[in-house]
Amino acid sequence: MCVNMVFILKITHAIITDMQESEVFMKKNPGWIKFTVILIVINLFMVRQVLSQNNFNERGYDIPVLMYHSITEDDKKMFRVTKDGFYEQMKYLKDSGFSVLSMDEVYDHLKNNKPFKDKSIAITFDDGYKDNYHNAYPILKEFAMNATIFVVTDYLGGSAYLSVDEIKEMQLNNIDIESHTTNHAKLDKLTEIDRINTLKDSKDYIDEVLNKEVKYIAYPFGRCNKDVIADARLQGYKMAFTTKSGHATGRDDLNQLKRVLVSGYMNIDHFIKVVNK
Numbered sequence: 001m002c003v004n005m006v007f008i009l010k011i012t013h014a015i016i017t018d019m020q021e022s023e024v025f026m027k028k029n030p031g032w033i034k035f036t037v038i039l040i041v042i043n044l045f046m047v048r049q050v051l052s053q054n055n056f057n058e059r060g061y062d063i064p065v066l067m068y069h070s071i072t073e074d075d076k077k078m079f080r081v082t083k084d085g086f087y088e089q090m091k092y093l094k095d096s097g098f099s100v101l102s103m104d105e106v107y108d109h110l111k112n113n114k115p116f117k118d119k120s121i122a123i124t125f126d127d128g129y130k131d132n133y134h135n136a137y138p139i140l141k142e143f144a145m146n147a148t149i150f151v152v153t154d155y156l157g158g159s160a161y162l163s164v165d166e167i168k169e170m171q172l173n174n175i176d177i178e179s180h181t182t183n184h185a186k187l188d189k190l191t192e193i194d195r196i197n198t199l200k201d202s203k204d205y206i207d208e209v210l211n212k213e214v215k216y217i218a219y220p221f222g223r224c225n226k227d228v229i230a231d232a233r234l235q236g237y238k239m240a241f242t243t244k245s246g247h248a249t250g251r252d253d254l255n256q257l258k259r260v261l262v263s264g265y266m267n268i269d270h271f272i273k274v275v276n277k
């Protein structure tokens, strides 16, 4: 690129300082005009590439948002990760220098292109299982990590689910509580009124009991369509997650962000691979 730039500068210099000489040169060599224009276009393209690499390198523009569900004593399934497995994964993130972002930080980075460290990651849990409090929360606290739990508000207080006191306590210790609707219905299958009610009521409930503003939602089963997205926006959700697999990126629609499912069957080598992809 430098050689090309020098050539262009020389030509430009010749044009400015010695128009007559340059005119004669160009008349004698008409092919040089075409050649110079092509070089200018190539150089502009290369400058753009370099600038874009410096500002938003591929890795720095993507965030793996991990998706967990249940964290069990020792039961391994697709949506059930053991607490020992979870501990091993969090320890790896800590020891490897990952920055665990809050949901507000994820939003800020994706929406406003705010730069962030190369090894940034976010941790989410869907459904609001009680074991998140007993098995995941102590580990997150030990490593001083942020996480977000998307709760189903009608389930709160049920025997397998978090209580209001538990979400209140966790909120004071870096665990963000956001919406997973009131009843875990498939949003794209609901009538308009039911869809609006479940989006609105779950947000209103959490806002009130936790004295906060819910801004994020994970669609149950990851399901959405354009009506779901439009109503979620109208109800005040600024960012929404599906269950589609991939890293969250500002290049995608913020209302349909991807996540990385951490399955109970995933061993630590596989985990290391997916968070570093």
Ligand SMILES: [Zn+2]
Pocket: 126, 127, 180, 184, 220, 221
């Ligand atoms: Zn769910």
